[in-house]
Amino acid sequence: MSILDSTTGEVLRSYSVDELKQQANLMRGYDLAALCAAGSGHAGGTLSIMDIAAALYLRVADHDPKNPNWEDRDRIVWSTGHKAPALYLGLAFAGFCPKEDVALLRKLYSPYQGHPHWLKLPGVEVSTGSLGQGLSVAVGLALAARLNQKNHRVFCIMGDGEQQEGQIWEAAMEAGHFNLDNLIGIVDRNRLQIDGWVKDVMNVEPLEEKYASFGWEVITINGHNMRQVVEALEKAKRGCGKPTVIIADTVKGKGVSFMEDIAGWHGKVPNVEEMNKGLKELGLDGQIPVEQLFAHAKQYQAEVDRKLDAKMPKFHRNYWWNADASMKVQMKPTRLGFGQSLAANGDDPRVVCFGLDISGSITISEFYAGKPERKSRWISMGIAEQSATSAAAGLAKEGKLPVFGTYATFAAARNLDQIRTSICYGNFNVLIAGAHGGVSVGPDGATHQALEDLFAMCGLPNMNVVVPCDIVETRKATDHLLLKHVGPKYIRFAREATPIVTDEKTPFVFGKANVIRLRRESPNFIDAFETRLESEYRDEGEDLTIIACGPMVPEAMRAAWILKSDFGYETRVLNLHTLKPLDREAIVRAARDTSVVLTAEEHQIGALAWPVASAITETPSLYGIPVITGAIGVKDRFGDSGAPWELIKEFEVSAEHIAAKAIELMGVKKSHSGEPVAQVHLVGTK
Ligand SMILES: Cc1ncc(C[n+]2csc(CCOP(=O)(O)OP(=O)(O)O)c2C)c(N)n1
Numbered sequence: 001m002s003i004l005d006s007t008t009g010e011v012l013r014s015y016s017v018d019e020l021k022q023q024a025n026l027m028r029g030y031d032l033a034a035l036c037a038a039g040s041g042h043a044g045g046t047l048s049i050m051d052i053a054a055a056l057y058l059r060v061a062d063h064d065p066k067n068p069n070w071e072d073r074d075r076i077v078w079s080t081g082h083k084a085p086a087l088y089l090g091l092a093f094a095g096f097c098p099k100e101d102v103a104l105l106r107k108l109y110s111p112y113q114g115h116p117h118w119l120k121l122p123g124v125e126v127s128t129g130s131l132g133q134g135l136s137v138a139v140g141l142a143l144a145a146r147l148n149q150k151n152h153r154v155f156c157i158m159g160d161g162e163q164q165e166g167q168i169w170e171a172a173m174e175a176g177h178f179n180l181d182n183l184i185g186i187v188d189r190n191r192l193q194i195d196g197w198v199k200d201v202m203n204v205e206p207l208e209e210k211y212a213s214f215g216w217e218v219i220t221i222n223g224h225n226m227r228q229v230v231e232a233l234e235k236a237k238r239g240c241g242k243p244t245v246i247i248a249d250t251v252k253g254k255g256v257s258f259m260e261d262i263a264g265w266h267g268k269v270p271n272v273e274e275m276n277k278g279l280k281e282l283g284l285d286g287q288i289p290v291e292q293l294f295a296h297a298k299q300y301q302a303e304v305d306r307k308l309d310a311k312m313p314k315f316h317r318n319y320w321w322n323a324d325a326s327m328k329v330q331m332k333p334t335r336l337g338f339g340q341s342l343a344a345n346g347d348d349p350r351v352v353c354f355g356l357d358i359s360g361s362i363t364i365s366e367f368y369a370g371k372p373e374r375k376s377r378w379i380s381m382g383i384a385e386q387s388a389t390s391a392a393a394g395l396a397k398e399g400k401l402p403v404f405g406t407y408a409t410f411a412a413a414r415n416l417d418q419i420r421t422s423i424c425y426g427n428f429n430v431l432i433a434g435a436h437g438g439v440s441v442g443p444d445g446a447t448h449q450a451l452e453d454l455f456a457m458c459g460l461p462n463m464n465v466v467v468p469c470d471i472v473e474t475r476k477a478t479d480h481l482l483l484k485h486v487g488p489k490y491i492r493f494a495r496e497a498t499p500i501v502t503d504e505k506t507p508f509v510f511g512k513a514n515v516i517r518l519r520r521e522s523p524n525f526i527d528a529f530e531t532r533l534e535s536e537y538r539d540e541g542e543d544l545t546i547i548a549c550g551p552m553v554p555e556a557m558r559a560a561w562i563l564k565s566d567f568g569y570e571t572r573v574l575n576l577h578t579l580k581p582l583d584r585e586a587i588v589r590a591a592r593d594t595s596v597v598l599t600a601e602e603h604q605i606g607a608l609a610w611p612v613a614s615a616i617t618e619t620p621s622l623y624g625i626p627v628i629t630g631a632i633g634v635k636d637r638f639g640d641s642g643a644p645w646e647l648i649k650e651f652e653v654s655a656e657h658i659a660a661k662a663i664e665l666m667g668v669k670k671s672h673s674g675e676p677v678a679q680v681h682l683v684g685t686k
Helices: 017-038 043-060 081-094 099-104 134-147 166-177 198-202 207-213 226-238 272-281 290-311 335-345 372-377 385-397 408-412 416-424 453-458 471-484 552-567 584-594 609-617 644-650 655-673
Strands: 011-013 075-078 154-159 183-189 217-222 244-249 331-333 351-355 378-380 401-407 431-435 464-466 489-492 497-499 514-518 529-533 544-548 571-575 578-580 596-604 628-634
Touching (some): 017 081, 043 154, 043 183, 075 081, 099 290, 166 207, 198 378, 207 217, 226 244, 331 335, 335 351, 385 416, 408 453, 453 489, 464 471, 471 489, 544 552, 544 655, 552 596, 584 596, 596 609
Parallel strands (some): 351 378, 431 489, 544 571, 544 596
Antiparallel strands (some): 514 571
């Protein structure tokens, strides 16, 4: 069976092994084109899983493209969410969605998110992206099938690096314990993960013996031999009284010679030239409608651009970054500052850095880059955030200075209880780096955009939290936290290149805010502002205050420019880089001096806004003094795929949105004092 009409049971299409080989090859071609059109994504793993995807979606799984929610369908869970394009191609080739739509991969508002989201695309069973969770969801689906006395099967696709997550083994134990013979695990054993070979990063072998010892039936196959793939899947589907795992030996980047077995192609996509070369090697020259796919992507993008432009507040000039001949900024990712600090300070023998299989991207690998003598203090823990967190506490207990980091969602949320109990409760000296904070992470989408991490980190007793505003401040903050601050500490930084607005001379004192004031327009944005420690600053009678942290500080500065240039308002920008401990005096002084306080955070509203609000409302000297407050940030929604700066606009965390909100607050202030109220000009600048 396979693709069928759920109302009649009629099989609509069944593929022979030879036809499946052909379809898998075509799917690889579409994959290269979709990844090239997206400009980001995962080439290596999508190519290694494609034969299995073709066999599952086109022959083995029972499903109905016209009725994606048919209750008797087989369920396919992609625990390995970064291989989403292979899932989308499986659906497209089975007829769930148009093939050319995969060209919309990773674009804003697209159903084809960087990681799959079941609420956006019919046929996607489960939203994934945080590794190691899918098998547990599959256990739940299999248990539900049993409770409902249904005969359908649940397939769960995983990676071999992913086997390092402890949760996989909890789920494996459950499946064995409950004899879930309606559950079929598939491991794409391509032997590579991000940081290198799985055996070197954190060995997971022998996988066969491990699953067998948990009570699973084990089948090992060549994952590129279509006959073996089909036979294994069909055998597993028949069931044998216990769960079955198919361990498929595959090649990462399969089919494209220059991608095969190369770790660097994990999270990389081909450019046009490489795509063409790949298509030729696959024997698909002229067989993929590349021009049509690219045109489809371009047309879709034009509509996205139009929608985004419509929602941007407009002013007399275009104040966007580097749009003007003056006020030019240089941009670099804040994450580089973290790596610079580890490189500079890593000779301290107490410093020990943990690798969590994302080391280059978050720059923690700078600790040992070109310094082989530090390698003994570099400990690769694999994709195992929870255990690594508690292990860091163990090292700290013995006097080491452990540092670990990964994307902030996995560094501060997945392991929250371990941070709470192992690190904070014991008050251990561990530095945690939450990389890729905010929506500006971009096309990877919601699962990879940390928007709640600061709530958790600021809510933990003993924890200290710093959110630096640019690459330079990130380096200074890391220097301080690593060697000077003793105790649990969390630093949050971003992925995208953001404006550099501080330099070596700019003060950075942990726990103390800086005041930033616009003095004049200048050829360089950074020179237009003066920055002082807030405790050394005297009130200049500004109209309002904007309090920001992280890369929202440059946005707040740009808002100050808009407010001065378009409306004549003077703004006190407070860079509140340390969220915990909070500089309450700076906040209270700003509230008293300006009586308008607007916060700006690239986070769900509240990590910055609520502590600021509480500092104001709980200060007796402000009782009875009217303070008008507002908050810019993400409004209780998950992120989305899209280009970083598109998301800044879509989630309304740009300088333009800050300025528009400031005008609104200034309207309230003026109405209290009887002055005429300014409006945001909707005069359309380009
Ligand atoms: C919980 C979690 N930690 C880290 C990541 C980042 N990440 C994405 S893919 C990947 C490597 C996966 O390796 P593997 O399972 O072997 O997949 P493959 O090599 O087949 O692509 C990592 C660490 C993640 N998505 N989720």
